[in-house]
Amino acid sequence: MELRHLKVFLTVADELHFGRAAEVLRMAQPAVSRTVRQFEQELGYDLFNRNTRSVELTPAGEALLEPAQRMVALEQETIRTVRLAAQGISGAVRIAYAGIATIPQMSALARAVRREMPDISLELKSQTYASQGIELLLSNEADLVFGRWDYLPDEVSTHVVSEDALVVAMPTSHPLAEAESVSIAELLDEDWVTLAFSTNSVLPSRLAELFRAQGMNPRIAQEVPDTLSAMSLVMAEVGLSLTLASVRDNFRGSHIAYVPLSDAVARVDLQLAWRGGKESPALTTVIRIAQGLSEPAAEDETQPERG
Known part of the structure; x- marks a missing residue:
């Protein structure tokens, strides 16, 4: 079974006239008749009853209509999908x-x-x-x-x-919670909550870099699996946390303040x-x-x- 057979069959079924179907398909009428006959021979059943005055579908032709329409539609959808994918549209x-x-x-x-x-x-x-x-x-x-x-x-x-920029998350009870900015030099004696250093995340790396510039290592109170956990522990006054201005913009808590970091540091x-x-x-x-x-x-x- 070929798709061209199905397309010719559907056109003839729609027009119920071989001459008009030939015009729609832009084929010669004998070619349309020959294609339908070849298709009927392949199926082993007549699809149309023909006489000199009319053309009508046989029961076999009626049964073929819906699956033929689905198959032709699938071909068209397949071609469309390939074309859109090649064009970067799908x-x-x-x-x-x-x-x-x-x-x-x-x-x-x-x-x-x-x-x-x-x-x-x-x-x-x-x-x-x-x-x-x-x-x-x-x-x-x-x-x-x-x-x-x-x-x-x-x-x-x-x-x-x-x-983005670095900020220090701290409890609202911290003396520097309302400061316009803060430097790491002012926070050397603080406890810190951070993502695990083993994760190769930018924030732990920046914290270590800032403390190295002061000749010290940060005092880690707790390592956490994610930013939400870090901010929760800051609100619980477990320690401070080096985080991002974008975190400040997306996570607001009633007991947390975000103070911009004044130290020069690589971009984040x-x-x-x-x-x-x-x-x-x-x-x-x-x-x-x-x-x-x-x-x-x-x-x-x-x-x-x-x-």
Whole structure:
């Protein structure tokens, strides 16, 4: 059974006239009649009753109508799907993200993709740490990753989604809770709540870097698995926590204050990462939409190192 047989059959069934069907198909009438006869021979049943005055469907022809329509529609949908995928208008893109500070930007991207390219589906993967997202990227389990990194492999390309800054989260009862800014030198004797240093996360790295500049190591009261846990322990007065301005904007508690850090430190911008040279048309489209949502920060020595 060939699709051309089905298309000719459906046209004749619609017109119930071989001459008119031939005009619609832009075929010679004998060719239409021959195609229908070949199809009937293949099936072993007549599909039309013909005489000099009329053409009508046989019971076999009536039974074939619906499945023939489905098969032709499936072919058309298949062609459309392939065409849209090749043009970057459809397809699936897997996005990994980590942390509450990432959600607004990821949501903005999802809304923009849905608005501009509704045939592209986004598969979201929530991760605890940005380093896990890069592992998914390199193992081809994710196409795009939101995160903050100090070091990235050479094959990974990035785009700055939003600039960010460091703040110190502290209980509202702390003497510096209402300060306009604070330096690490003022906080050397404090206890700290932080993500595990073994996670290769940016925040523990920045905390260690700031303390090294003072010739000291931070006094860690507790390591936690995620930012929400850290902020909860800050409100419980277990210690201070080095975090992001974007966390401040997305997590408000009645017993927590966020004070800007005055120390100069490497940037902690949120970035979107992907494997350069491995972009599918759909991925290229999503990257283009993401780049249109934000202006990348100027390149300088504080960008993630390669290698």
